[in-house]
Amino acid sequence: MLFHWFTGVGEWAGHEFNEDSATVKMVIAAFEAVWERAIPHEEFTT
Structure with a gap:
């Protein structure tokens, strides 16, 4: 499993392979x- 991490404001914070x-x-x-x-x-409708 590859996890991509982002900060609370949407900036890239890295990744982790598990x-x-x-x-x-x-x-x-x-x-x-x-x-x-x-x-x-x-x-789907909005």
Whole structure:
């Protein structure tokens, strides 16, 4: 997993490569949970 870090004002703060399987599994699970709740582009309105 490659994490990109930014400051609170959006400036680049570096990156970190992480091979820890528990971290990778947690990020994948979080992505899938959010993806399930996503609104398809064709249905999105502002």
